[in-house]
Amino acid sequence: MKWIVNNRMNAIYIIIAAFLFLLPFVYESRNMLILLTQIFVFAILAMSYDLLLGFTGIVSFGHAMFFGIGAYSIGIFMKRLEPTMLHFIYAVLATILITAIVSFIVGLLTLRLKSHFYAMLTMALAGLFLVLAEKWRTLTFGNDGFTFRVPELFIDRTNFYIICLVSMIAVFMILKRFTNSPLGRVLQAIRENEQRTESLGYQVLHYKIAASVVSGVLAGIAGIFYAMSLRYVNTSVFAMDITLDALLMTIIGGVGTLVGAIIGAGLIEFAHDGLTELAKEHWIFERWIIFFGIIYILVVIFFPLGIVGTLRKFTWIRKKQHPAKKKENLAG
Amino acid sequence: MELLFNLTLNGLATGMLIFLLAAGLTLIFGLMDVLNFAHGGLFAWGAYSGIWIYTTTGSFLIGIFGAILTGFLLGIITEKWIIKPVYGNHVQQILITLGLMLVLSEMLKVIWGPNQLTANPPEYLKGSWEIGDIIIIKYRVFIIFVGLLVFAGVQFLLKNTKIGLVVRAGVMNKEMVQALGINIKKVFMFVFMIGSGMAALGGVLFGPYSGVIHAGMGMEFAILAFIVVVIGGMGNFTGSVMAAILVGLSGSFMAYYVPELSLAVNMLLMAIVLIVKPQGLFGGKG
Structure with missing residues (x-):
């Protein structure tokens, strides 16, 4: 309990998590449930991206590749074999293996x-994986994709919602722990100054590879949940758009903060949903990505820290003015 | 024989188009240390604006000049507003140019609609010559010709003019050039402009070559151009033309014999170069 009292941020996280857990039992809206599930899935993807971009300083433009591998492995396992929990576990293992x-x-x-x-x-x-998924028709059914059934546990939307939420929180905690571990500290050192880290005797390459493997595996897991939420998979999971989404979410939310990735995911998915509605009013909203592109460029130039980073910077300045309070809320 | 000849010609034409894209990319990288992920967007913009001007005025030549002008303009704007604020920060550069790519290709859809446009070569470039049993499509020869012309022009510019000298010196050592009292920022803008113009030219030439243009084509060609830049050596202009021809030829032959593997072969080539000789097959700085 002391831990919660000592750490205001953690208390806020727990309250929000509890709220999200209770939401499906209080407020019954199928659309809302599906949208939130989607947000959780993309939050996992964005957080895995944040590990690379925000904590290690590596830019990947092929994150969709890992996402797609996850989506296709679950799809193929569920389609070819019976949709049981055992095969689900096989698919997860296959995803982890291939993405790693x-x-x-x-x-x-x-x-x-x-x-x-x-x-x-x-x-x-x-791009190569996208072509592979298009051409290897016997396995992937090409462009049309295919539907599949999911294990019984995942059929109920509320169950699936809870599972995605738990996974998101688990990934968040794992990554939080990971980035605060000695390994994670080295990664942040690499982001800040690669040469100096190397001259301190760290094998920079090994650490970077470790980060990219962890990030790839988590993106694959996000792909599994994504395909399961649709119960359908086609080549679009390998498209550049997925990578761009992850990028926008991470940048707008705030790089190197993890929670920023979640906020970014929520923001983009909500906005996407809202703008799709608006598209009926005026055609310009169909090209909603243009707004995000412009916002994204402005954020990169003027607020490279994103929403969460900028907010933190302000609280940091405030804290500096009250050195007595400084100890209270350093973490977060 | 006839088949081999046609595949070679086809590969050369594609190679030249990739060269027009990759040459700007590699020069910009060599001089400014910026890898412009929006370069494919400039290619697509050249194609759309050029083809649009061509169909409205009816003159292919005006279309080509219009495209080059669009490229110049977009290049200047990009350099001034987008690249300049983030010089020296690699991660931000990569991120921002990708964002620009996004905006550029969406803007295309806003202005010209999401559907693809059709484009035909002008009358005097339509059809083909027949020599014995070999059929030579005129338009492909035209592309190769223009490509070589641009290559020669840029080579002349680099080797025989004052600004070319500054550019070459800048590729070798930027700080030294600045220390000698030359305003390298102005040279940056010039190179960016030329590079964008070449990309736009490639785009407009590509229109009648494939028959249709669509907003996603910038990305497709950009990937090929990246492969070329890696194989040819980043910042190496002559390397880029060799690599572009190599990639074009391998693409055209593969597309005929083993179509599934055409992109994979180029990717494999790039992977091998990255392992064995990351500074590129044709030397240059790595």
Whole structure:
């Protein structure tokens, strides 16, 4: 209990989590439930992206690749075999294995070079996976995609909502722990100054690869949930749009904060939903991504810390003025 | 024989289009250390504006000039408003140019609608020559010709003019050039403008070549251009033309014999270059 009292931020997180847990039992709206589930799934993706972008300073343009691998593995396992929990676990294991191998290889190839190379190679590889999914028709049914059934536990929307929420919170806590671990500290040091970290005797490449593998695996898990929420998978899971979504969510929410990724996911998904409604009023809203593109550019130039980062900066300044209060709410 | 010839010609034409895109990319990277992820967007803008002008005025030549002008203008705006605030910060550069790419391709859809546009070569470039049993499509020869012309022009500019000298010196060592009292920021803008113009030219030439243009094509070509830049060596202009031809030829032959693998082969080539010789096949700075 002391831990909660000592840490105002943690208390806020717990209250919000409790609210989200209770929401489906109080407020019954199928659309709301689906939208929130979608937000949780994309929050996992955005947080995994944040580990790379915000904590290690690596830009990946092929995050959709891991997301798509997850989505297709669950789809293929559920379609080819019976939709049981056992096969679900197999699919999760397959996703973890494939995403880990792919991210390891990509990392090994490019992370010793300048950041551009990683961005380029991941972008090109994601394109390759997209082509693969289109061409390997016997396995993926090409562009049309396919529907599949999910294990019984996941059929009920409320159950699935709770499962996604729990997963999101779990991923958040794991990443929080991970980034505060000695390994995570080294990653942040790499982000701040790579040469200096290297000269302190750290094998920068190993740490970067570790970050990219963890991030890839988590993105794959987000892909699994995404496909299960739709019970349908097609080649769009490999599209650049998914990477762009993750990027926008992380940047607008605030890089290197984790919670910013969740807020960004919520904001973008809500806005997407709202703007799709508005599209009936005026056609310009159909091109909603243009607004986000402009906001995104402005954020990168003027608020590189994003919403959460900027807010934190202000509280940081305030705290500096009250040194006595400083100890109270350092964490968060 | 006829098939081989046609595949080669096709590959060369595609290679030249990729070259027009990759040349600007590699020069900008070499000089300014900026990898412009929005370059594909400039390519698509060149295609749309050029084809639009071409269909309204009926003159392909005016269309080409219009496209180049659009490229110049967009290049200046991009450099001034988007790239300049984030010089020196790699992560921000990558992020912001991708954001620009997003805006550029969405803007295309806003202005010209989300559907693809059709484009035909003008009368004098339509059809083909027949020599024996070999059929040569005129438009492809035209593209190769224009590509070579641009290559020669830029090569001349780099090797024989004052500004070319500054650019080459800047690629080698920026700080030294500045220390000698040259305003390298102005050179940056010039190079960015030329690079964007070349990308836009590539775009408008691509229109009648494929017959249709769509907003997503910028991204597709940008990926090929990145592969070329890596293979040719980042910042290496002559390397980029060799690599572009290599990628164009391998793409055209693969697309005929093993179509499933056409992108994979280029990717594999890039992966091998990245492992063995990250500074590119043709030397240059890495």
